Amino acid sequence: MTAATSPLWSNGSTAVIHTGTWRSATPTHNDLPSPCHQACPVGGQIARWIGQLRDGDVLGAWLTLVEHNPFPSVAGRICHHPCETACNREALDEAISICRLERAIGDRAIAEGWRYPEPTINRSQRIAVIGGGPAGLSVAYQLRRRGYGVTIFESQPALGGLLRYGIPPYRLADDVLDGEIARLLDLGIEARTGETIDADAFARLRAGYDAVYVATGAAKSKRLPSIDPARPWVIDSAAYLAETNAGGQPRTGHRVIVIGGGSAAMDVARTARRHGRDVTVLALEKETQMPAQREEVVEALEEGVQLVDGAMLQSVTEHDNGSLTLHCIRVDFVPGSMRGEFTIEPVAGSEFELSGDAVVPSIGQQADPAPFGGGDGPLLGVDDAFRTGLDNVWAGGDVASMERFVTAAIGMGKDAAEAIDRAMNPGTAAIVDAGDAVPYAAINTYYHPPLARTEAAVRPVAERVMGFDEVQLALDAEAALAEAGRCFSCGTCIYCDNCYLFCPDMAVSRLPDGYAIRTEYCKGCGLCVRECPTGAIQMRAGK
Amino acid sequence: MQKIDLVDRDLFNPGHAACPGCQESLALRAILNTIGPDAAAVFPPSCGAVICGPHPYSSLQIPVFQTSLESAAAAASGLRRALNQRGKHDTTVVCFAGDGGTYDIGFQALSSAVERNENILYVCFDNEGYMNTGAQKSSSTPLHASTASTPGGKPSKKKDIIGILAAHGIPYVATAATGHMNDLIAKVEKSLTIEGTRFLAVLVPCLDGWGLPDDSGVSVSRLAVDSGMWPLYEVEQGHRYTLNHDNKTRPVADYLSLQKRYRHLDETQLAEVQAAVDQDWAQLRRRAAESTEARASG
Ligand SMILES: Cc1cc2nc3c(=O)[nH]c(=O)nc-3n(C[C@H](O)[C@H](O)[C@H](O)COP(=O)(O)OP(=O)(O)OC[C@H]3O[C@@H](n4cnc5c(N)ncnc54)[C@H](O)[C@@H]3O)c2cc1C
Ligand SMILES: Cc1ncc(C[n+]2csc(CCOP(=O)(O)OP(=O)(O)O)c2C)c(N)n1
Ligand code: SF4
Ligand code: SF4
Ligand code: SF4
Ligand SMILES: [Mg+2]
Numbered sequence: 001m002t003a004a005t006s007p008l009w010s011n012g013s014t015a016v017i018h019t020g021t022w023r024s025a026t027p028t029h030n031d032l033p034s035p036c037h038q039a040c041p042v043g044g045q046i047a048r049w050i051g052q053l054r055d056g057d058v059l060g061a062w063l064t065l066v067e068h069n070p071f072p073s074v075a076g077r078i079c080h081h082p083c084e085t086a087c088n089r090e091a092l093d094e095a096i097s098i099c100r101l102e103r104a105i106g107d108r109a110i111a112e113g114w115r116y117p118e119p120t121i122n123r124s125q126r127i128a129v130i131g132g133g134p135a136g137l138s139v140a141y142q143l144r145r146r147g148y149g150v151t152i153f154e155s156q157p158a159l160g161g162l163l164r165y166g167i168p169p170y171r172l173a174d175d176v177l178d179g180e181i182a183r184l185l186d187l188g189i190e191a192r193t194g195e196t197i198d199a200d201a202f203a204r205l206r207a208g209y210d211a212v213y214v215a216t217g218a219a220k221s222k223r224l225p226s227i228d229p230a231r232p233w234v235i236d237s238a239a240y241l242a243e244t245n246a247g248g249q250p251r252t253g254h255r256v257i258v259i260g261g262g263s264a265a266m267d268v269a270r271t272a273r274r275h276g277r278d279v280t281v282l283a284l285e286k287e288t289q290m291p292a293q294r295e296e297v298v299e300a301l302e303e304g305v306q307l308v309d310g311a312m313l314q315s316v317t318e319h320d321n322g323s324l325t326l327h328c329i330r331v332d333f334v335p336g337s338m339r340g341e342f343t344i345e346p347v348a349g350s351e352f353e354l355s356g357d358a359v360v361p362s363i364g365q366q367a368d369p370a371p372f373g374g375g376d377g378p379l380l381g382v383d384d385a386f387r388t389g390l391d392n393v394w395a396g397g398d399v400a401s402m403e404r405f406v407t408a409a410i411g412m413g414k415d416a417a418e419a420i421d422r423a424m425n426p427g428t429a430a431i432v433d434a435g436d437a438v439p440y441a442a443i444n445t446y447y448h449p450p451l452a453r454t455e456a457a458v459r460p461v462a463e464r465v466m467g468f469d470e471v472q473l474a475l476d477a478e479a480a481l482a483e484a485g486r487c488f489s490c491g492t493c494i495y496c497d498n499c500y501l502f503c504p505d506m507a508v509s510r511l512p513d514g515y516a517i518r519t520e521y522c523k524g525c526g527l528c529v530r531e532c533p534t535g536a537i538q539m540r541a542g543k
Numbered sequence: 544m545q546k547i548d549l550v551d552r553d554l555f556n557p558g559h560a561a562c563p564g565c566q567e568s569l570a571l572r573a574i575l576n577t578i579g580p581d582a583a584a585v586f587p588p589s590c591g592a593v594i595c596g597p598h599p600y601s602s603l604q605i606p607v608f609q610t611s612l613e614s615a616a617a618a619a620s621g622l623r624r625a626l627n628q629r630g631k632h633d634t635t636v637v638c639f640a641g642d643g644g645t646y647d648i649g650f651q652a653l654s655s656a657v658e659r660n661e662n663i664l665y666v667c668f669d670n671e672g673y674m675n676t677g678a679q680k681s682s683s684t685p686l687h688a689s690t691a692s693t694p695g696g697k698p699s700k701k702k703d704i705i706g707i708l709a710a711h712g713i714p715y716v717a718t719a720a721t722g723h724m725n726d727l728i729a730k731v732e733k734s735l736t737i738e739g740t741r742f743l744a745v746l747v748p749c750l751d752g753w754g755l756p757d758d759s760g761v762s763v764s765r766l767a768v769d770s771g772m773w774p775l776y777e778v779e780q781g782h783r784y785t786l787n788h789d790n791k792t793r794p795v796a797d798y799l800s801l802q803k804r805y806r807h808l809d810e811t812q813l814a815e816v817q818a819a820v821d822q823d824w825a826q827l828r829r830r831a832a833e834s835t836e837a838r839a840s841g
Contacts, residue, residue, distance in 0.1 A: 009599075010595075010601040011599065013600060014560075014597075015556045016600065017559075017560075017600065447544045496546055497546060497547060502547075502569065502724075504568040505559070505568070518557065520557075523564075524563060525565075
């Protein structure tokens with residue numbers, strides 16, 4: 001106000017008075033990582049893409065997803081979803097169905113034929129990737145997007161690794177996998193299938209390429225000491241699944257005993273059920289300790305798989321008619337500190353017998369790192385940046401880690417691509433960790449009334465065991481939208497204007513792309529922070 | 544999530560002297576910006592009169608007349624007539640008074656203005672006491688709340704100002720709270736479409752006077768609503784009741800336990816407050832139901 005001061009009229013504005021001097025703490029707008037993002041093995045900016053989906057921008061949501069993971073449709077079906085375990089909403093009612101939302105977006109992208117943007121630069125450096133499973137495909141994709149020339153060497157006739165030769169189509173349909181792989185190759189990635197890289201070929205690749213990424217997985221089935229793998233009734237689980245996934249029906253006899261408690265054991269058992277076999281799973285773990293995902297176990301039981309848990313095979317007697325007696329004993333299973341480590345204590349006097357015609361040990365896979373400078377160890381050793389001991393050789397996925405999850409392999413591929421990019425072109429900015437995740441306490445739940453989680457439908461059991469159609473069905477667009485609406489958007493500003501409009505001091509200004517604190521007026525009451533529905537604004541001590 | 548439906552037109556200036564987190568200034572911001580620039584305000588002594596700004600500064604971008612504590616409604620009546628004389632029938636005349644200046648000291652002026660059906664909007668910022676003079680009790684202070692002048696708790700109930708005004712046959716009377724911004728804004732908008740006296744009581748939790756953290760005003764006002772201590776409703780023509788938040792979901796203890804002014808409450812007193820709230824709530828629901836029936840039968 002510029003008018004002259006009047007003795008009677010107050011025609012100046014209080015805006016000249018700077019109440020900001022009262023303040024001892026200051027609000028700051030700062031997007032923070034959500035706990036789901038922190039837990040996600042690919043670091044997938046979940047709050048952001050769920051927000052885009054909620055706003056009706058499915059293409060935008062997909063573009064955010066594929067920044068980190070070129071396989072949203074695959075991950076949306078078979079990821080072990082640690083994001084949901086970490087989800088803040090669990091503390092209010094139920095975690096967000098993140099995995100199914102990811103699938104909804106991925107499937108929409110396949111249906112619409114969405115393609116990746118062309119790489120904006122082309123670099124002269126060429127990278128060889130050995131192994132076309134999730135780790136190799138992920139690193140290839142991330143490097144190609146960054147402009148590198150990439151060639152994948154894969155010993156099998158088709159790409160996909162265990163996604164194709166391990167995980168059965170009732171959990172991951174072939175067209176989904178094919179769709180996501182084809183789109184990735186369209187970026188200009190060369191795939192040389194049917195080429196196995198041995199130690200000599202490896203040396204040639206090292207000489208011919210600027211960098212090599214080893215992603216050969218862990219294909220060797222672990223041996224069970226109590227049986228001789230050479231007997232005709234012992235069936236290798238990896239070979240079994242590779243054959244059945246390709247449409248074959250291996251001869252097993254009617255009564256199949258599967259040994260193991262992980263995903264592979266469940267997949268063998270459920271596949272055998274689909275071939276009309278009588279199936280028993282023998283697991284060291286108690287049912288709730290089994291490393292397979294809970295829903296796989298539940299679905300296997302629904303499909304008529306019989307479970308003998310907390311028990312161990314000791315020996316097998318072969319009878320003249322070809323049938324087998326399995327001598328077993330009950331055990332106490334105590335998990336160790338590392339995934340895959342455990343101790344067992346047989347329970348004295350608890351011996352029992354099972355009858356069967358075939359045994360499929362599915363107790364885990366071993367890597368073969370020897371041709372790639374790995375020596376005799378079970379894994380190819382890598383540092384934090386996935387660099388092996390050899391110059392310009394990186395590695396990831398099952399060959400380099402005991403994590404043994406698809407998205408872990410994808411995440412390792414992504415991280416290695418960033419590391420390779422920095423090594424090849426040292427100017428590339430390092431990724432900084434954004435700090436602690438937003439805690440539940442930072443979410444104002446008034447803005448998020450309780451609402452049940454939207455569950456996707458499951459195919460009826462009777463239909464399931466008739467064939468290999470997908471068991472888990474998709475959320476329809478409407479259900480996906482409703483589920484996206486439940487997300488707190490932890491740490492991500494949704495431009496709701498609450499901080500701006502709840503300030504009694506007009507101390508938050510709205511800018512074209514966000515908000516700013518007018519520190520000359522902010523009294524530091526904290527109301528803006530308290531009324532933020534997402535935790536995207538925090539109070540910091542001091543002015 | 545529903546967004547707040549407010550366009551801020553910069554009609555309330557920063558730099559005012561309200562306490563940090565003040566709910567009265569928050570309500571003032573919403574109301575001024577909803578009414579718009581064609582308005583003139585009357586303030587009797589109160590926190591609001593302090594927030595208006597120390598001479599020669601003002602925090603309001605509309606003209607303000609500060610009057611005495613007894614006379615807000617009378618001054619507004621005069622202002623209304625003066626503006627009408629000058630042909631400014633469309634300019635809104637709005638009173639911003641405290642509960643002391645409304646329920647008690649300014650009551651006769653208000654009652655007679657309503658009786659004459661003066662064309663004014665009267666907003667009572669109800670912080671349940673004489674707050675800017677040191678938190679003494681008013682007749683709006685609720686049962687058992689402690690104040691500077693009732694340190695052991697107030698022995699009598701809060702005066703039912705809405706019922707009293709309804710008995711005048713006032714065209715529009717309503718309650719509102721800062722935690723329900725869109726309801727508050729909608730009520731201001733509705734009041735602007737009505738001729739005659741309109742009265743809006745806005746609950747403004749006083750952080751200092753009630754003993755609350757600076758960031759809690761909005762959430763505490765929601766607890767007041769959810770507990771039934773401050774129901775959101777409106778009465779048209781003195782008899783048509785509408786409940787705007789027909790959902791009493793919490794015991795009063797959830798609301799009271801946060802506030803230092805209720806710290807001394809024993810079980811019996813708490814039960815008394817709960818019983819009184821339950822009774823008032825039942826009566827309000829009955830009236831709202833009767834109004835709905837009356838409307839249905841034409
Ligand atoms: C039956 C089964 C079910 C599973 N289910 C799940 C699940 O539901 N969810 C989950 O998260 N994880 C699951 N897993 C684990 C998951 O599949 C693996 O962790 C993941 O596939 C590892 O990816 P990768 O790229 O490292 O290896 P792989 O997927 O094994 O791919 C390695 C590729 O390298 C090729 N290759 C190997 N050696 C050479 C060579 N010398 N030259 C050229 N090519 C070579 C292989 O042919 C293969 O295609 C399952 C595993 C199994 C076995
Ligand atoms: C007749 C009269 N008595 C006392 C006062 C002193 N006084 C000024 S403001 C005030 C308190 C008003 O309380 P309220 O209307 O509830 O407003 P609040 O301060 O709570 O906002 C009092 C008692 C006065 N100005 N005039
Ligand atoms: S509520 Fe949303 S952003 Fe928050 S943890 Fe869950 S999925 Fe992530
Ligand atoms: S609500 Fe306003 S005054 Fe209070 S801390 Fe936030 S910006 Fe500052
Ligand atoms: S209150 Fe709304 S606009 Fe403000 S930071 Fe939080 S999410 Fe963003
Ligand atoms: Mg008062």
